Amino acid sequence: xxxxxxxxxxxxRGYLLSLQLCLWGLAGSLLLGTLVAxxxxxxxxxxxxxxxxxxxxxxxxxxxxxxFAFAFGLPEVGVNGSYWWLGIAALVVYTSAFVCExxxxxxxxxxxxxxxxxxxxxxxxxxxLRSVVLPQAFRSSVPPxxxxxxxxxxxxxxxxxxxxxxxxxSVGNSLTSAQGxxxxxxxxxxxxxxxxxxxxxxxxxxxxxRKVAIAR
Amino acid sequence: MPARTRRRxxxxxxxxxxxxxxxxxxxxxxxxxxxxxAPADNPSFAxxxxxxRLAEAxxxxxxxxxxxxxxxxxxxDDKPAGFDVEIAKLVAAELGIEAxxxxxxxxxxxxxxESIERGTVDLVVATYTINDKRKERISFAGPxxxxxxxxxxxxxxxxxxxxxxxxxxxxxxxxSVTGSTPAETIKTxxxxxxxxxxxxxxxxxADALRTKQVDVVTTDNVILLGFVDESKGAFKLAGxxxxxxxxxxxxxxxxxxxxEFVNGVLAKAGSSGAYEKAWTSTAGEVxxxxxxxxxxxxxxx
Numbered sequence: 001x002x003x004x005x006x007x008x009x010x011x012x013r014g015y016l017l018s019l020q021l022c023l024w025g026l027a028g029s030l031l032l033g034t035l036v037a038x039x040x041x042x043x044x045x046x047x048x049x050x051x052x053x054x055x056x057x058x059x060x061x062x063x064x065x066x067x068f069a070f071a072f073g074l075p076e077v078g079v080n081g082s083y084w085w086l087g088i089a090a091l092v093v094y095t096s097a098f099v100c101e102x103x104x105x106x107x108x109x110x111x112x113x114x115x116x117x118x119x120x121x122x123x124x125x126x127x128x129l130r131s132v133v134l135p136q137a138f139r140s141s142v143p144p145x146x147x148x149x150x151x152x153x154x155x156x157x158x159x160x161x162x163x164x165x166x167x168x169x170s171v172g173n174s175l176t177s178a179q180g181x182x183x184x185x186x187x188x189x190x191x192x193x194x195x196x197x198x199x200x201x202x203x204x205x206x207x208x209x210r211k212v213a214i215a216r
Numbered sequence: 217m218p219a220r221t222r223r224r225x226x227x228x229x230x231x232x233x234x235x236x237x238x239x240x241x242x243x244x245x246x247x248x249x250x251x252x253x254a255p256a257d258n259p260s261f262a263x264x265x266x267x268x269r270l271a272e273a274x275x276x277x278x279x280x281x282x283x284x285x286x287x288x289x290x291x292x293d294d295k296p297a298g299f300d301v302e303i304a305k306l307v308a309a310e311l312g313i314e315a316x317x318x319x320x321x322x323x324x325x326x327x328x329x330e331s332i333e334r335g336t337v338d339l340v341v342a343t344y345t346i347n348d349k350r351k352e353r354i355s356f357a358g359p360x361x362x363x364x365x366x367x368x369x370x371x372x373x374x375x376x377x378x379x380x381x382x383x384x385x386x387x388x389x390x391x392s393v394t395g396s397t398p399a400e401t402i403k404t405x406x407x408x409x410x411x412x413x414x415x416x417x418x419x420x421x422a423d424a425l426r427t428k429q430v431d432v433v434t435t436d437n438v439i440l441l442g443f444v445d446e447s448k449g450a451f452k453l454a455g456x457x458x459x460x461x462x463x464x465x466x467x468x469x470x471x472x473x474x475x476e477f478v479n480g481v482l483a484k485a486g487s488s489g490a491y492e493k494a495w496t497s498t499a500g501e502v503x504x505x506x507x508x509x510x511x512x513x514x515x516x517x
Contacts, residue, residue, distance in 0.1 A: 170414060174394055183327065
Protein backbone atom coordinates (compact mmCIF):
# COMPACT_ATOMS: atom_id res chain seq x y z
CA UNK A 1 0.00 0.00 0.00
CA UNK A 2 3.07 2.29 0.16
CA UNK A 3 2.42 3.02 -3.54
CA UNK A 4 -0.49 5.16 -2.35
CA UNK A 5 0.94 6.53 0.89
CA UNK A 6 4.20 7.62 -0.82
CA UNK A 7 2.24 9.50 -3.47
CA UNK A 8 -0.59 10.97 -1.45
CA UNK A 9 0.23 14.44 -2.79
CA UNK A 10 -0.09 13.26 -6.38
CA UNK A 11 -3.33 11.46 -5.63
CA UNK A 12 -4.64 14.53 -3.82
CA ARG A 13 -3.89 16.83 -6.75
CA GLY A 14 -5.41 14.29 -9.12
CA TYR A 15 -8.50 14.15 -6.93
CA LEU A 16 -8.88 17.93 -6.94
CA LEU A 17 -8.46 18.10 -10.70
CA SER A 18 -11.08 15.37 -11.22
CA LEU A 19 -13.36 17.21 -8.80
CA GLN A 20 -12.99 20.44 -10.81
CA LEU A 21 -13.67 18.54 -14.01
CA CYS A 22 -16.84 17.07 -12.47
CA LEU A 23 -18.07 20.40 -11.08
CA TRP A 24 -17.75 22.08 -14.50
CA GLY A 25 -19.40 19.06 -16.07
CA LEU A 26 -22.20 19.16 -13.50
CA ALA A 27 -22.96 22.84 -13.99
CA GLY A 28 -22.67 22.69 -17.77
CA SER A 29 -24.67 19.53 -18.33
CA LEU A 30 -27.52 20.55 -16.00
CA LEU A 31 -27.82 23.87 -17.80
CA LEU A 32 -27.52 22.49 -21.32
CA GLY A 33 -29.66 19.43 -20.50
CA THR A 34 -32.47 21.67 -19.20
CA LEU A 35 -32.30 23.84 -22.32
CA VAL A 36 -32.45 20.81 -24.61
CA ALA A 37 -35.35 19.36 -22.58
CA UNK A 38 -37.19 22.69 -22.90
CA UNK A 39 -36.62 22.50 -26.66
CA UNK A 40 -38.00 18.97 -26.80
CA UNK A 41 -41.29 19.92 -25.11
CA UNK A 42 -41.65 23.33 -26.74
CA UNK A 43 -44.57 24.09 -29.08
CA UNK A 44 -42.14 25.38 -31.76
CA UNK A 45 -41.48 22.57 -34.30
CA UNK A 46 -37.88 23.60 -35.27
CA UNK A 47 -36.89 23.68 -31.58
CA UNK A 48 -38.49 20.27 -31.01
CA UNK A 49 -36.65 18.91 -34.03
CA UNK A 50 -33.38 20.36 -32.73
CA UNK A 51 -33.92 18.77 -29.30
CA UNK A 52 -34.77 15.39 -30.80
CA UNK A 53 -31.77 15.51 -33.14
CA UNK A 54 -29.43 16.54 -30.31
CA UNK A 55 -30.47 13.63 -28.12
CA UNK A 56 -30.55 11.24 -31.08
CA UNK A 57 -27.00 12.06 -32.17
CA UNK A 58 -25.23 12.64 -28.87
CA UNK A 59 -26.86 9.84 -26.86
CA UNK A 60 -26.06 7.28 -29.53
CA UNK A 61 -22.36 8.16 -29.91
CA UNK A 62 -19.85 6.54 -27.58
CA UNK A 63 -18.26 9.04 -25.20
CA UNK A 64 -14.81 8.47 -26.74
CA UNK A 65 -16.18 9.40 -30.16
CA UNK A 66 -17.63 12.65 -28.80
CA UNK A 67 -14.29 13.34 -27.11
CA PHE A 68 -12.41 12.60 -30.32
CA ALA A 69 -14.67 15.01 -32.20
CA PHE A 70 -13.88 17.77 -29.73
CA ALA A 71 -10.19 17.10 -29.06
CA PHE A 72 -9.13 16.20 -32.60
CA GLY A 73 -12.02 17.15 -34.90
CA LEU A 74 -12.39 20.79 -33.89
CA PRO A 75 -8.63 21.61 -34.15
CA GLU A 76 -8.72 19.96 -37.58
CA VAL A 77 -11.16 22.64 -38.80
CA GLY A 78 -9.18 25.43 -37.17
CA VAL A 79 -10.95 25.65 -33.80
CA ASN A 80 -8.12 25.53 -31.27
CA GLY A 81 -8.54 25.56 -27.53
CA SER A 82 -6.99 24.08 -24.43
CA TYR A 83 -7.65 20.37 -23.98
CA TRP A 84 -9.10 21.16 -20.58
CA TRP A 85 -12.00 23.19 -22.05
CA LEU A 86 -12.41 20.97 -25.09
CA GLY A 87 -12.68 17.97 -22.75
CA ILE A 88 -15.20 19.69 -20.48
CA ALA A 89 -17.24 20.77 -23.52
CA ALA A 90 -17.35 17.17 -24.77
CA LEU A 91 -18.34 15.87 -21.32
CA VAL A 92 -21.07 18.52 -21.04
CA VAL A 93 -22.46 17.84 -24.50
CA TYR A 94 -22.47 14.09 -23.92
CA THR A 95 -24.07 14.25 -20.48
CA SER A 96 -26.63 16.89 -21.52
CA ALA A 97 -28.46 14.37 -23.72
CA PHE A 98 -28.96 12.05 -20.74
CA VAL A 99 -29.88 14.88 -18.38
CA CYS A 100 -32.43 16.05 -20.96
CA GLU A 101 -34.11 12.67 -21.16
CA UNK A 102 -34.15 12.15 -17.38
CA UNK A 103 -35.63 15.60 -16.98
CA UNK A 104 -38.22 14.96 -19.66
CA UNK A 105 -39.48 11.97 -17.68
CA UNK A 106 -39.98 14.43 -14.80
CA UNK A 107 -41.80 16.85 -17.09
CA UNK A 108 -44.07 14.05 -18.27
CA UNK A 109 -44.86 13.24 -14.64
CA UNK A 110 -46.30 16.74 -14.07
CA UNK A 111 -50.09 16.37 -14.48
CA UNK A 112 -51.36 17.98 -17.69
CA UNK A 113 -53.84 19.99 -15.62
CA UNK A 114 -50.93 22.00 -14.17
CA UNK A 115 -49.83 23.27 -17.59
CA UNK A 116 -53.43 23.79 -18.64
CA UNK A 117 -54.16 25.83 -15.53
CA UNK A 118 -51.02 27.89 -16.19
CA UNK A 119 -52.20 28.57 -19.71
CA UNK A 120 -55.72 29.38 -18.41
CA UNK A 121 -54.43 32.16 -16.17
CA UNK A 122 -52.59 33.63 -19.16
CA UNK A 123 -48.97 32.48 -18.68
CA UNK A 124 -46.94 32.12 -21.88
CA UNK A 125 -45.24 28.79 -22.68
CA UNK A 126 -41.90 29.98 -21.31
CA UNK A 127 -43.52 31.36 -18.16
CA UNK A 128 -45.51 28.19 -17.47
CA LEU A 129 -42.43 26.04 -18.10
CA ARG A 130 -40.25 28.15 -15.81
CA SER A 131 -42.64 28.75 -12.92
CA VAL A 132 -45.01 25.79 -13.00
CA VAL A 133 -43.75 22.75 -14.91
CA LEU A 134 -39.96 22.68 -14.47
CA PRO A 135 -39.90 23.22 -10.68
CA GLN A 136 -42.17 20.20 -10.26
CA ALA A 137 -40.28 18.24 -12.91
CA PHE A 138 -36.92 18.80 -11.17
CA ARG A 139 -38.36 17.43 -7.92
CA SER A 140 -39.51 14.16 -9.38
CA SER A 141 -36.43 13.64 -11.57
CA VAL A 142 -33.78 13.87 -8.83
CA PRO A 143 -33.05 10.09 -8.80
CA PRO A 144 -32.64 9.61 -12.59
CA UNK A 145 -30.68 12.87 -13.06
CA UNK A 146 -28.57 11.84 -10.06
CA UNK A 147 -27.67 8.54 -11.73
CA UNK A 148 -26.69 10.40 -14.87
CA UNK A 149 -24.45 12.74 -12.87
CA UNK A 150 -22.74 9.86 -11.05
CA UNK A 151 -22.14 8.20 -14.41
CA UNK A 152 -20.61 11.50 -15.53
CA UNK A 153 -18.16 11.48 -12.60
CA UNK A 154 -16.90 8.10 -13.75
CA UNK A 155 -16.86 9.22 -17.38
CA UNK A 156 -14.53 12.05 -16.37
CA UNK A 157 -11.77 9.42 -16.15
CA UNK A 158 -11.94 9.12 -19.94
CA UNK A 159 -11.60 12.88 -20.42
CA UNK A 160 -8.22 12.75 -18.67
CA UNK A 161 -6.89 10.56 -21.48
CA UNK A 162 -7.60 13.28 -24.06
CA UNK A 163 -4.72 15.60 -23.36
CA UNK A 164 -5.99 16.77 -19.98
CA UNK A 165 -3.81 14.49 -17.86
CA UNK A 166 -2.95 14.74 -14.17
CA UNK A 167 -6.48 13.76 -13.17
CA UNK A 168 -7.04 10.86 -10.79
CA UNK A 169 -6.94 8.15 -13.43
CA SER A 170 -3.91 9.59 -15.26
CA VAL A 171 -2.02 9.79 -11.95
CA GLY A 172 -2.57 6.06 -11.51
CA ASN A 173 -1.45 5.45 -15.05
CA SER A 174 1.82 7.33 -14.72
CA LEU A 175 2.63 5.73 -11.35
CA THR A 176 2.30 2.22 -12.78
CA SER A 177 4.08 2.80 -16.08
CA ALA A 178 6.85 5.33 -15.53
CA GLN A 179 7.60 4.77 -11.89
CA GLY A 180 7.17 1.02 -11.82
CA UNK A 181 4.70 0.72 -8.96
CA UNK A 182 2.62 -2.47 -8.86
CA UNK A 183 -0.71 -1.98 -10.60
CA UNK A 184 -3.05 -3.38 -7.97
CA UNK A 185 -2.36 -1.02 -5.03
CA UNK A 186 -2.21 2.01 -7.34
CA UNK A 187 -5.51 1.15 -9.01
CA UNK A 188 -7.03 0.51 -5.59
CA UNK A 189 -5.98 4.05 -4.68
CA UNK A 190 -7.58 5.37 -7.87
CA UNK A 191 -10.78 3.44 -7.13
CA UNK A 192 -10.90 4.87 -3.60
CA UNK A 193 -10.42 8.33 -5.09
CA UNK A 194 -13.41 7.91 -7.37
CA UNK A 195 -15.47 6.51 -4.48
CA UNK A 196 -14.61 9.69 -2.57
CA UNK A 197 -16.19 11.57 -5.46
CA UNK A 198 -19.24 9.40 -6.12
CA UNK A 199 -20.26 8.47 -2.55
CA UNK A 200 -20.55 12.10 -1.32
CA UNK A 201 -22.31 12.92 -4.60
CA UNK A 202 -24.80 10.11 -3.89
CA UNK A 203 -25.27 11.41 -0.33
CA UNK A 204 -25.84 14.95 -1.56
CA UNK A 205 -28.39 13.71 -4.09
CA UNK A 206 -30.26 11.77 -1.38
CA UNK A 207 -30.35 14.93 0.75
CA UNK A 208 -31.67 16.97 -2.17
CA UNK A 209 -34.29 14.32 -2.84
CA ARG A 210 -35.51 14.41 0.78
CA LYS A 211 -35.53 18.20 0.76
CA VAL A 212 -37.60 18.62 -2.39
CA ALA A 213 -39.86 15.58 -1.99
CA ILE A 214 -43.54 16.32 -2.52
CA ALA A 215 -46.39 14.26 -1.17
CA ARG A 216 -48.87 13.54 -3.90
CA MET B 217 -8.51 22.48 -47.52
CA PRO B 218 -7.55 20.30 -50.50
CA ALA B 219 -3.87 20.66 -49.62
CA ARG B 220 -4.51 19.52 -46.08
CA THR B 221 -6.53 16.52 -47.22
CA ARG B 222 -3.81 15.50 -49.62
CA ARG B 223 -1.15 15.75 -46.96
CA ARG B 224 -3.16 13.53 -44.68
CA UNK B 225 -3.65 10.95 -47.38
CA UNK B 226 0.04 10.78 -48.21
CA UNK B 227 0.81 10.55 -44.52
CA UNK B 228 -1.55 7.63 -44.13
CA UNK B 229 -0.23 5.97 -47.26
CA UNK B 230 3.30 6.40 -45.98
CA UNK B 231 2.36 4.92 -42.64
CA UNK B 232 0.92 1.90 -44.41
CA UNK B 233 4.01 1.61 -46.57
CA UNK B 234 6.28 1.90 -43.54
CA UNK B 235 4.31 -0.74 -41.66
CA UNK B 236 4.46 -2.99 -44.69
CA UNK B 237 8.20 -2.40 -45.03
CA UNK B 238 8.79 -3.22 -41.39
CA UNK B 239 6.60 -6.28 -41.70
CA UNK B 240 8.50 -7.43 -44.76
CA UNK B 241 11.82 -6.76 -43.11
CA UNK B 242 10.91 -9.22 -40.39
CA UNK B 243 9.93 -11.90 -42.85
CA UNK B 244 12.32 -13.42 -45.36
CA UNK B 245 11.89 -13.29 -49.14
CA UNK B 246 9.93 -16.50 -49.07
CA UNK B 247 7.49 -14.92 -46.61
CA UNK B 248 8.41 -17.18 -43.71
CA UNK B 249 9.41 -15.80 -40.33
CA UNK B 250 13.15 -15.84 -40.79
CA UNK B 251 15.48 -14.52 -38.13
CA UNK B 252 18.74 -12.72 -38.89
CA UNK B 253 20.67 -15.60 -37.42
CA ALA B 254 19.84 -19.27 -37.85
CA PRO B 255 19.10 -21.11 -34.58
CA ALA B 256 22.00 -22.92 -32.95
CA ASP B 257 22.07 -26.72 -33.30
CA ASN B 258 21.41 -28.47 -30.01
CA PRO B 259 23.13 -25.98 -27.72
CA SER B 260 23.97 -27.44 -24.30
CA PHE B 261 23.44 -25.64 -21.03
CA ALA B 262 24.10 -26.52 -17.39
CA UNK B 263 21.11 -28.33 -15.91
CA UNK B 264 18.70 -26.24 -13.91
CA UNK B 265 19.39 -22.98 -15.68
CA UNK B 266 16.73 -20.91 -17.44
CA UNK B 267 18.61 -21.53 -20.71
CA UNK B 268 18.36 -25.32 -20.28
CA ARG B 269 14.66 -25.07 -19.46
CA LEU B 270 13.88 -22.91 -22.51
CA ALA B 271 16.08 -24.93 -24.89
CA GLU B 272 14.39 -28.10 -23.63
CA ALA B 273 10.92 -26.62 -24.12
CA UNK B 274 11.84 -25.37 -27.60
CA UNK B 275 9.88 -22.17 -27.13
CA UNK B 276 10.24 -18.89 -25.30
CA UNK B 277 7.74 -16.25 -24.21
CA UNK B 278 8.93 -12.74 -25.08
CA UNK B 279 7.25 -9.55 -23.89
CA UNK B 280 7.47 -6.64 -26.29
CA UNK B 281 5.57 -3.52 -27.32
CA UNK B 282 3.01 -3.85 -30.10
CA UNK B 283 2.72 -0.13 -30.81
CA UNK B 284 6.25 1.23 -31.21
CA UNK B 285 7.18 1.79 -34.86
CA UNK B 286 10.71 0.58 -35.54
CA UNK B 287 11.00 -1.32 -32.24
CA UNK B 288 7.92 -3.46 -31.73
CA UNK B 289 4.91 -2.86 -33.94
CA UNK B 290 2.22 -5.42 -34.56
CA UNK B 291 1.77 -6.01 -38.27
CA UNK B 292 -1.21 -7.25 -40.23
CA ASP B 293 -0.05 -10.84 -39.65
CA ASP B 294 -0.52 -10.22 -35.87
CA LYS B 295 3.20 -10.64 -35.24
CA PRO B 296 5.26 -7.75 -33.92
CA ALA B 297 8.20 -6.47 -35.97
CA GLY B 298 11.04 -4.13 -35.13
CA PHE B 299 14.47 -3.83 -33.52
CA ASP B 300 13.33 -5.20 -30.15
CA VAL B 301 11.77 -8.16 -31.92
CA GLU B 302 15.00 -8.85 -33.83
CA ILE B 303 17.03 -8.69 -30.60
CA ALA B 304 14.67 -11.21 -29.01
CA LYS B 305 15.05 -13.47 -32.05
CA LEU B 306 18.86 -13.32 -31.64
CA VAL B 307 18.51 -14.52 -28.04
CA ALA B 308 16.08 -17.26 -29.07
CA ALA B 309 18.41 -18.40 -31.86
CA GLU B 310 21.25 -18.91 -29.38
CA LEU B 311 18.90 -21.07 -27.32
CA GLY B 312 18.26 -23.19 -30.42
CA ILE B 313 14.71 -21.86 -30.75
CA GLU B 314 13.21 -21.04 -34.14
CA ALA B 315 11.76 -17.55 -34.58
CA UNK B 316 8.42 -19.23 -35.32
CA UNK B 317 8.44 -20.84 -31.88
CA UNK B 318 8.65 -17.54 -30.02
CA UNK B 319 5.42 -16.66 -28.24
CA UNK B 320 4.99 -12.88 -28.42
CA UNK B 321 3.21 -11.28 -25.49
CA UNK B 322 2.21 -7.63 -25.57
CA UNK B 323 3.73 -5.85 -22.57
CA UNK B 324 2.79 -2.16 -22.42
CA UNK B 325 4.91 -0.02 -20.09
CA UNK B 326 2.60 -0.48 -17.10
CA UNK B 327 2.78 -4.29 -16.88
CA UNK B 328 6.40 -5.11 -17.74
CA UNK B 329 7.73 -5.76 -14.22
CA GLU B 330 4.58 -7.62 -13.27
CA SER B 331 4.79 -9.88 -16.33
CA ILE B 332 8.38 -10.85 -15.48
CA GLU B 333 7.68 -11.39 -11.78
CA ARG B 334 4.69 -13.60 -12.46
CA GLY B 335 6.47 -15.58 -15.17
CA THR B 336 3.98 -14.61 -17.89
CA VAL B 337 7.05 -13.95 -20.01
CA ASP B 338 10.64 -15.28 -19.91
CA LEU B 339 12.20 -12.01 -21.01
CA VAL B 340 11.07 -8.51 -21.92
CA VAL B 341 12.53 -6.56 -24.84
CA ALA B 342 10.25 -3.54 -24.99
CA THR B 343 12.05 -0.16 -25.25
CA TYR B 344 12.71 -0.83 -21.57
CA THR B 345 14.80 1.93 -20.00
CA ILE B 346 17.13 0.63 -17.29
CA ASN B 347 16.56 2.49 -14.00
CA ASP B 348 17.07 1.82 -10.31
CA LYS B 349 13.39 1.73 -9.41
CA ARG B 350 12.81 -1.05 -11.93
CA LYS B 351 15.97 -2.89 -10.81
CA GLU B 352 14.34 -3.40 -7.42
CA ARG B 353 11.86 -5.79 -9.01
CA ILE B 354 13.67 -7.32 -11.99
CA SER B 355 17.17 -7.70 -13.45
CA PHE B 356 18.37 -6.11 -16.66
CA ALA B 357 20.68 -7.60 -19.28
CA GLY B 358 22.27 -5.17 -21.72
CA PRO B 359 21.91 -2.31 -22.51
CA UNK B 360 21.57 -3.15 -26.19
CA UNK B 361 20.74 0.38 -27.30
CA UNK B 362 21.02 3.89 -25.89
CA UNK B 363 18.18 6.15 -26.95
CA UNK B 364 18.06 9.86 -26.18
CA UNK B 365 15.19 12.23 -25.61
CA UNK B 366 14.76 15.07 -28.08
CA UNK B 367 12.15 17.64 -29.13
CA UNK B 368 10.09 17.73 -32.34
CA UNK B 369 8.44 20.96 -33.53
CA UNK B 370 6.68 22.25 -36.64
CA UNK B 371 9.19 23.15 -39.36
CA UNK B 372 8.34 26.87 -39.29
CA UNK B 373 8.93 27.07 -35.53
CA UNK B 374 12.08 29.00 -34.64
CA UNK B 375 11.28 29.84 -31.00
CA UNK B 376 11.86 26.36 -29.56
CA UNK B 377 15.53 25.61 -29.98
CA UNK B 378 15.91 23.00 -27.26
CA UNK B 379 14.55 21.94 -23.87
CA UNK B 380 15.91 25.09 -22.21
CA UNK B 381 13.72 27.28 -24.46
CA UNK B 382 10.55 25.81 -22.91
CA UNK B 383 10.74 27.90 -19.73
CA UNK B 384 11.13 31.02 -21.87
CA UNK B 385 8.01 30.09 -23.87
CA UNK B 386 5.46 29.25 -21.17
CA UNK B 387 2.61 29.33 -23.72
CA UNK B 388 4.17 26.47 -25.70
CA UNK B 389 2.44 23.14 -25.04
CA UNK B 390 4.56 20.00 -24.87
CA UNK B 391 3.07 16.62 -25.72
CA SER B 392 4.19 13.18 -24.58
CA VAL B 393 2.73 9.85 -23.50
CA THR B 394 1.21 9.15 -20.08
CA GLY B 395 3.53 7.20 -17.84
CA SER B 396 6.55 7.32 -20.14
CA THR B 397 10.08 8.19 -19.00
CA PRO B 398 10.29 11.19 -21.40
CA ALA B 399 7.10 12.64 -19.89
CA GLU B 400 8.68 12.46 -16.42
CA THR B 401 12.00 13.90 -17.59
CA ILE B 402 10.56 16.89 -19.46
CA LYS B 403 8.76 18.09 -16.32
CA THR B 404 11.97 19.64 -14.97
CA UNK B 405 12.28 21.81 -18.11
CA UNK B 406 8.76 23.25 -17.94
CA UNK B 407 7.61 26.61 -16.60
CA UNK B 408 4.42 25.06 -15.21
CA UNK B 409 2.88 21.56 -15.11
CA UNK B 410 -0.01 22.73 -17.31
CA UNK B 411 2.46 23.05 -20.19
CA UNK B 412 2.48 19.26 -20.47
CA UNK B 413 -0.19 17.51 -22.53
CA UNK B 414 -0.42 13.74 -22.20
CA UNK B 415 -1.93 11.15 -24.52
CA UNK B 416 -1.87 7.37 -24.55
CA UNK B 417 0.05 7.06 -27.84
CA UNK B 418 2.49 9.26 -29.80
CA UNK B 419 0.26 9.28 -32.91
CA UNK B 420 -2.14 11.59 -31.09
CA UNK B 421 0.74 13.91 -30.12
CA ALA B 422 1.84 14.13 -33.76
CA ASP B 423 -1.74 14.90 -34.80
CA ALA B 424 -2.02 17.58 -32.12
CA LEU B 425 1.27 19.10 -33.31
CA ARG B 426 -0.06 19.25 -36.88
CA THR B 427 -3.33 20.93 -35.83
CA LYS B 428 -1.40 23.41 -33.62
CA GLN B 429 -2.97 22.13 -30.41
CA VAL B 430 0.54 21.56 -29.07
CA ASP B 431 3.88 23.05 -30.12
CA VAL B 432 6.38 20.39 -29.12
CA VAL B 433 6.38 16.59 -29.06
CA THR B 434 9.05 14.93 -26.98
CA THR B 435 10.24 11.35 -26.65
CA ASP B 436 13.20 9.20 -27.70
CA ASN B 437 14.76 10.46 -30.93
CA VAL B 438 14.27 7.27 -32.95
CA ILE B 439 10.52 7.49 -32.49
CA LEU B 440 10.54 11.19 -33.41
CA LEU B 441 12.60 10.50 -36.54
CA GLY B 442 9.81 8.20 -37.71
CA PHE B 443 7.30 11.03 -37.41
CA VAL B 444 9.60 13.59 -39.07
CA ASP B 445 10.04 11.15 -41.93
CA GLU B 446 6.28 10.60 -42.20
CA SER B 447 5.44 14.33 -42.05
CA LYS B 448 7.08 15.15 -45.40
CA GLY B 449 8.77 18.27 -44.09
CA ALA B 450 6.04 19.51 -41.76
CA PHE B 451 7.99 18.58 -38.61
CA LYS B 452 11.64 18.87 -37.62
CA LEU B 453 13.79 17.99 -34.62
CA ALA B 454 14.82 20.90 -32.40
CA GLY B 455 18.07 20.98 -30.44
CA UNK B 456 20.28 18.09 -29.38
CA UNK B 457 19.24 14.99 -27.49
CA UNK B 458 19.39 15.76 -23.78
CA UNK B 459 19.12 12.40 -22.02
CA UNK B 460 20.53 8.91 -22.30
CA UNK B 461 17.99 6.13 -22.08
CA UNK B 462 19.75 2.77 -22.01
CA UNK B 463 17.35 0.06 -23.20
CA UNK B 464 17.81 -3.24 -21.36
CA UNK B 465 16.38 -6.73 -21.55
CA UNK B 466 14.29 -7.55 -18.51
CA UNK B 467 14.70 -10.97 -16.88
CA UNK B 468 13.61 -12.41 -13.55
CA UNK B 469 15.29 -10.72 -10.58
CA UNK B 470 18.49 -12.48 -9.58
CA UNK B 471 18.67 -14.81 -12.60
CA UNK B 472 22.32 -13.85 -13.12
CA UNK B 473 23.13 -16.83 -15.32
CA UNK B 474 20.39 -16.00 -17.81
CA UNK B 475 21.31 -12.34 -17.70
CA GLU B 476 24.96 -13.15 -18.46
CA PHE B 477 23.88 -15.48 -21.24
CA VAL B 478 21.85 -12.68 -22.84
CA ASN B 479 24.82 -10.32 -22.53
CA GLY B 480 26.92 -12.99 -24.25
CA VAL B 481 24.39 -13.20 -27.10
CA LEU B 482 24.51 -9.41 -27.51
CA ALA B 483 28.31 -9.33 -27.55
CA LYS B 484 28.39 -12.10 -30.16
CA ALA B 485 25.79 -10.35 -32.31
CA GLY B 486 27.77 -7.13 -32.01
CA SER B 487 30.94 -8.67 -33.38
CA SER B 488 29.24 -10.83 -36.05
CA GLY B 489 27.33 -7.92 -37.58
CA ALA B 490 23.93 -9.47 -36.70
CA TYR B 491 23.28 -6.56 -34.34
CA GLU B 492 23.87 -4.00 -37.08
CA LYS B 493 21.74 -5.98 -39.52
CA ALA B 494 18.89 -6.14 -37.01
CA TRP B 495 19.05 -2.35 -36.71
CA THR B 496 19.29 -1.47 -40.41
CA SER B 497 16.36 -3.74 -41.31
CA THR B 498 14.06 -2.15 -38.69
CA ALA B 499 14.46 1.13 -36.82
CA GLY B 500 17.45 2.05 -39.01
CA GLU B 501 15.25 2.26 -42.12
CA VAL B 502 14.01 5.71 -41.12
CA UNK B 503 15.88 8.53 -42.82
CA UNK B 504 18.33 10.24 -40.47
CA UNK B 505 18.65 7.31 -38.07
CA UNK B 506 22.25 6.52 -37.21
CA UNK B 507 23.36 2.94 -36.83
CA UNK B 508 24.34 2.50 -33.18
CA UNK B 509 27.32 0.62 -31.88
CA UNK B 510 26.54 -1.96 -29.24
CA UNK B 511 26.91 -0.35 -25.80
CA UNK B 512 29.09 -2.06 -23.22
CA UNK B 513 26.94 -4.38 -21.14
CA UNK B 514 26.49 -3.58 -17.46
CA UNK B 515 27.45 -6.32 -15.01
CA UNK B 516 24.58 -8.64 -14.11
CA UNK B 517 23.38 -8.41 -10.51
